[in-house]
Amino acid sequence: MRTDKRQRVVIAGGGTAGWMTAAAIGRTLKNVADVTLIESEEIGTVGVGEATIPTLLTYNRLLGIDEASFMREVGGTFKLGIAFENWRTPDHRYIHSFGITGKDHWTAGFQHFWRRGEALGMAEEFGDYCLELIAAEEGRFAHLPKLGLNYAFHIDSSAFARFLRRMAEGDGVTRKEGRIGTVDLGDDGDIASITMQDGTVIEGDLFIDCTGFRALLMEGALGVGYDDWTHLLPCDRAIAVQTKSVRDPVPYTRAVAHEAGWRWQIPLQHRTGNGIVFSSRFMSEDEGQAKLLSLLDEEGLTERMTELRVIRFRTGTRRSHWHRNCVAIGLSSGFIEPLESTSIHLIQRSIHRLLQMFPHDGVSRADVDEFNEQTFYELEHIRDFIVLHYVLTEREDTPFWRHMRRLELPKTLQHRLDLFRETGRVFRANDQLFAENSWTQVMLGQGLTPETYHPIADAMPEEELRGFLRHIRDNVTKTVAQLPTHQDYLQRYCPQA
Numbered sequence: 001m002r003t004d005k006r007q008r009v010v011i012a013g014g015g016t017a018g019w020m021t022a023a024a025i026g027r028t029l030k031n032v033a034d035v036t037l038i039e040s041e042e043i044g045t046v047g048v049g050e051a052t053i054p055t056l057l058t059y060n061r062l063l064g065i066d067e068a069s070f071m072r073e074v075g076g077t078f079k080l081g082i083a084f085e086n087w088r089t090p091d092h093r094y095i096h097s098f099g100i101t102g103k104d105h106w107t108a109g110f111q112h113f114w115r116r117g118e119a120l121g122m123a124e125e126f127g128d129y130c131l132e133l134i135a136a137e138e139g140r141f142a143h144l145p146k147l148g149l150n151y152a153f154h155i156d157s158s159a160f161a162r163f164l165r166r167m168a169e170g171d172g173v174t175r176k177e178g179r180i181g182t183v184d185l186g187d188d189g190d191i192a193s194i195t196m197q198d199g200t201v202i203e204g205d206l207f208i209d210c211t212g213f214r215a216l217l218m219e220g221a222l223g224v225g226y227d228d229w230t231h232l233l234p235c236d237r238a239i240a241v242q243t244k245s246v247r248d249p250v251p252y253t254r255a256v257a258h259e260a261g262w263r264w265q266i267p268l269q270h271r272t273g274n275g276i277v278f279s280s281r282f283m284s285e286d287e288g289q290a291k292l293l294s295l296l297d298e299e300g301l302t303e304r305m306t307e308l309r310v311i312r313f314r315t316g317t318r319r320s321h322w323h324r325n326c327v328a329i330g331l332s333s334g335f336i337e338p339l340e341s342t343s344i345h346l347i348q349r350s351i352h353r354l355l356q357m358f359p360h361d362g363v364s365r366a367d368v369d370e371f372n373e374q375t376f377y378e379l380e381h382i383r384d385f386i387v388l389h390y391v392l393t394e395r396e397d398t399p400f401w402r403h404m405r406r407l408e409l410p411k412t413l414q415h416r417l418d419l420f421r422e423t424g425r426v427f428r429a430n431d432q433l434f435a436e437n438s439w440t441q442v443m444l445g446q447g448l449t450p451e452t453y454h455p456i457a458d459a460m461p462e463e464e465l466r467g468f469l470r471h472i473r474d475n476v477t478k479t480v481a482q483l484p485t486h487q488d489y490l491q492r493y494c495p496q497a
């Protein structure tokens, strides 16, 4: 049975999560939903979140966003992967790219053929067989016809929120400025309304908590609880600062490990986003700040465009992501450190799920269970992938790294590591975000070499294997040589005003 009652959707919070949600519902479900978004300029947003992954292209397409206009508005650059520096040892570097490495056979991934080629002394580095990785290394980019590069963006997240706000308001979303006073529950325990500090009461049928780490609805009003994952990911502090760029932007994010965590460097067209992530058990905030500033000095990134901003967080997840008539999206739903730039992706996945299970006629218990199950599954998979970068380190130089090497791993991750070590195999199940090639790149990058390879690789005569590897490598080299530099391409494609 359907009712024709329109649903009053109230989104609390107007950061990246709030405006991405508002724009998506406003554009796709305006026939059934009236959306109001509450935000407070005085409180502001977390103000970070600049590196994305290729799935953002899907969100942009869903909303019909023109890519070049989007890139201009957000001062965007292209991203082909992440360079991990000093993770395995203090002088080691590898790239986790968004591309496919080599060519798989249906029985076995490319790594099996590459391993045999290596044993025979005829293979180059694993990454040399990946187009995106070599394009990233050489600072080149273009949209290629047919089999294009797989890419994402670096963006100014505040500009992205403003861009989405214009779009959402154009689609009829109402914005309410001001501070939330109370979140009011009805007799049935659902959220009935939000009362603003100025006394305005905003009633709704569905409430979306996008209030960031505060989680005013999901935790403050509904108290769903939080599962703490700091035993696996002990980093709990970040210090962020924007600096003026001093060189052309590279088409990848840098994630550089230091003695008690890591730091990021995200190149936009007009500025560089920098930040340090660390565990307060192993480094104080003063030490973190001094470390960040000295590293920026070393790289000539001395002209600051913002104040240093300390962000405290606790890695983990809300125990429910949809509870009663409230859905948590964004930082209110939990947080995994931004090592693989997965937060905006998770926002987008929650929005996608909510659109699929939109409660147009009241909340269904089965939808709620399904939503939560899918979200947990996805989060645990991402958490395992992030932990992977730490536990495979060979670093013993500081208490932090010695601690990380000895973590007791979740069974899911331990199994993946054992499987790869013993057989070279990786499997992707149930639509998981990180596909086989991502796991392979990071496991090899971190120094985990399989003990054996699939016998199908031995079925290929030696000369054929040599030709197979050479052909892939030559194609990569030839294609990259034809690409313009990333900077030239940006200037043509989306020049800043």
Ligand code: FAD
Residues within 6 Å of the ligand: 012, 013, 014, 015, 016, 017, 018, 038, 039, 040, 041, 043, 044, 045, 046, 047, 048, 049, 050, 051, 052, 157, 178, 179, 180, 181, 210, 211, 212, 213, 214, 216, 238, 240, 275, 311, 313, 329, 330, 331, 332, 338, 341, 342, 343, 344, 345, 347
């Ligand atoms: P916020 O930006 O905090 O927004 C909260 C909103 O709620 C604001 O509008 C605020 O005004 C409003 N609000 C709060 N309280 C009230 C109140 N009482 N009354 C009215 N309004 C209120 N993600 C990536 O994908 N890539 C990255 O590279 C990345 N880097 C990150 C680095 C760090 C250090 C951190 C902490 C996060 C990073 N993230 C990254 C995550 C990303 O920043 C967030 O997922 C994203 O910004 C969404 O935040 P949000 O909208 O949930 O919260």
